[in-house]
């Protein structure tokens with residue numbers, strides 16, 4: 593399931609993140625790749641431990657924590673510290689699948705990648721190409737969102753970034769481990785949550801059926817969640 597998170601970053605947060613990452617020194621993106629991704633990956637990245645990446649990453653993590661849509665869709669357990677990439681001059685990332693387990697450099701922190709996320713940090717009009725193409729059951733979907741918007745997609749899906757033929761595409765990307773590992777189960781919970789929120793808008797939080805359905809939601813979550 594592909595879930596766009598519109599306006600994840602406020603304009604002020606976006607400006608701050610861009611000021612931080614634009615001023616930093618970028619390196620070859622293959623510093624964090626495994627051997628297979630290295631064949632496919634042509635871009636630049638901020639080093640994982642760069643102070644600008646840490647500070648900009650913290651802004652993104654704060655934005656995620658206050659997004660009800662993100663929380664409902666991802667049911668996050670552990671989030672890998674956000675990384676930053678940039679593509680220009682024809683750079684691209686060929687078809688690949690993300691590593692199943694990510695280990696943070698110099699720490700014990702490890703995350704099973706259930707979901708991958710890209711936060712777009714440049715306006716789509718400012719560069720040509722740079723679409724994120726994600727393959728799924730219903731074919732490939734092309735994603736190129738306004739700056740400050742994000743896309744959440746299953747880490748199990750094959751995906752690629754098409755060549756950026758003019759301008760530069762700047763983004764944050766990272767992985768997360770969900771409390772609910774199975775994509776189908778997480779989808780059911782998300783649909784149920786959205787329906788309950790819709791009903792709350794119609795009949796109010798205290799309505800008996802809303803209370804009962806909220807119970808169903810939590811009882812399913814209790815069955816499926818690792819917390």
Ligand SMILES: O=C(O)CCC(=O)C(=O)O
Pocket residue numbers: 677685690710724751753763765
């Ligand atoms: O740049 C992107 O949107 C995705 C990057 C990506 O797929 C990766 O680093 O594994």
Ligand SMILES: [Fe+2]
Pocket residue numbers: 688689690708751
């Ligand atoms: Fe990827």
